[in-house]
Amino acid sequence: MRRGVFRRDARCRIVQERGGFRGPPTEASVLEVDAVSKAYEGSTSEPGDTLPVLADVTLRLEPGGSLAIMGPSGSGKSTLLSIIGGLEPPTSGRVRLDGIDPYAGDDAARAAFRNRRVGFVFQEHHLLAGCTALDNVVVPALARGRVTNAIAVRAARLLDRVGLASRADHLPAALSGGERQRVAVARALLMSPRLVLADEPTGQLDSRAAAAVTDLLVELASESGGMLIVVTHAEAVAARVGTIRRLVDGRLLDGTVRDGGPAP
Ligand code: ADP
Numbered sequence: 001m002r003r004g005v006f007r008r009d010a011r012c013r014i015v016q017e018r019g020g021f022r023g024p025p026t027e028a029s030v031l032e033v034d035a036v037s038k039a040y041e042g043s044t045s046e047p048g049d050t051l052p053v054l055a056d057v058t059l060r061l062e063p064g065g066s067l068a069i070m071g072p073s074g075s076g077k078s079t080l081l082s083i084i085g086g087l088e089p090p091t092s093g094r095v096r097l098d099g100i101d102p103y104a105g106d107d108a109a110r111a112a113f114r115n116r117r118v119g120f121v122f123q124e125h126h127l128l129a130g131c132t133a134l135d136n137v138v139v140p141a142l143a144r145g146r147v148t149n150a151i152a153v154r155a156a157r158l159l160d161r162v163g164l165a166s167r168a169d170h171l172p173a174a175l176s177g178g179e180r181q182r183v184a185v186a187r188a189l190l191m192s193p194r195l196v197l198a199d200e201p202t203g204q205l206d207s208r209a210a211a212a213v214t215d216l217l218v219e220l221a222s223e224s225g226g227m228l229i230v231v232t233h234a235e236a237v238a239a240r241v242g243t244i245r246r247l248v249d250g251r252l253l254d255g256t257v258r259d260g261g262p263a264p
Contacts, residue, residue: 029098029194031061031084031227036093038079038250053079054250057093061195063225066218068238070231071247077231078199080247084229085197086114097195115143119188121217123200125180127172127187133179134159134168137186144191151190158186162216178209185213189220196221198230202237214240 038054053076061067071077082088084095086102094101102113114120119140127136137155141147159168162182164175172180181201188196198217202210214230214237221228230241238244246253 029063029225029227030096031059031065031195032094032096033057033059033084034094034096036080036083036090036095038076038083038088039091052250054083054090057247057250057252059245059252061227061229064222064227066222066228066230066241066243068230068232068241068244069247069252070233070235070238070244073233075247076250077247080252081197081199081229081231084195085118085120086110111143115140116191117194119191119193119196119221121181121184121188121196121198121201123203125172125184127180127183129172132169132171133164133175133183136172136183137190139187140190155186155190158189158220159183161220162186176209178205178213181205181209181213182216185216185220192224192226193221194226196226196228198228200232201230202232202234207236210234210237211240218242 036054036057037052039050039052041050057080059067069077069080079088083090084097086095089103095103097113097117100113100117102110105113127133128139131139134155137159138147138151141151141155156165156168159165162185164179164182164186167175167179172183175183181204185201188198196217201217202213205213217228217230218241228241230237232238232241
């Protein structure tokens with residue numbers, strides 16, 4: 001690990017310190033989504049008006065499992081990811097990851113659930129413009145305190161895994177769209193999440209870059225039994241993830257499709 005890689009300047013204050021990193025949790029992960037429904041309240045100016053978005057969604061992911069969710073715009077895909085990721089409580093039903101219900105505790109418990117167990121990749125990479133690629137990968141560690149040597153080494157390894165070791169010092173503006181999204185993938189994997197949630201992660205990429213980013217997500221997320229859910233409208237991307245389920249009008253259809261083959 002090179003010295004001085006974590007810059008301290010007005011735009012990107014990331015501090016490195018010595019200390020241990022406990023590494024990924026060792027238990028096998030399971031995701032259970034049981035009869036989740038969601039209706040947004042106050043969607044219109046009519047008092048008491050609610051907008052039903054998800055109806056009775058049930059799914060289960062086993063250790064190392066990956067799933068693509070497809071569906072038309074407005075069918076509730078992002079809402080479902082937000083509920084699974086501890087960002088938005090369901091109206092009814094239950095989510096459990098490794099047996100933990102993110103909505104059973106207070107806001108701090110929910111924040112800890114997201115930080116320790118879930119990695120997010122969005123269509124917009126949301127990289128910090130004033131920070132290098134390596135500094136951006138390290139960002140999730142800041143929520144847990146300072147950046148230890150072990151975290152710094154893991155961040156550099158992840159950048160290497162996504163093919164950007166030689167770009168560690170580059171600012172996002174100096175990277176292509178595909179490279180920026182690969183930085184976002186490395187950032188999502190930094191804390192060894194048990195579950196990676198990707199919302200249209202390749203929506204702004206050409207088909208070649210989309211394939212490369214998807215393959216990285218599948219490979220890296222499943223290491224050590226981690227799980228992956230990718231929301232996408234691209235059949236080619238969904239086929240690379242393996243199992244596909246379709247969300248239509250808030251209902252998750254039963255039929256699963258493997259390797260892009262036709263639904264039974
Ligand atoms: P998708 O990801 O499939 O495009 P979304 O989950 O983003 O669908 O949205 C599903 C429906 O819920 C849409 O009609 C959207 O307008 C509505 N919606 C999403 N978020 C909110 C919110 N915070 N408040 C009210 N309505 C919302």
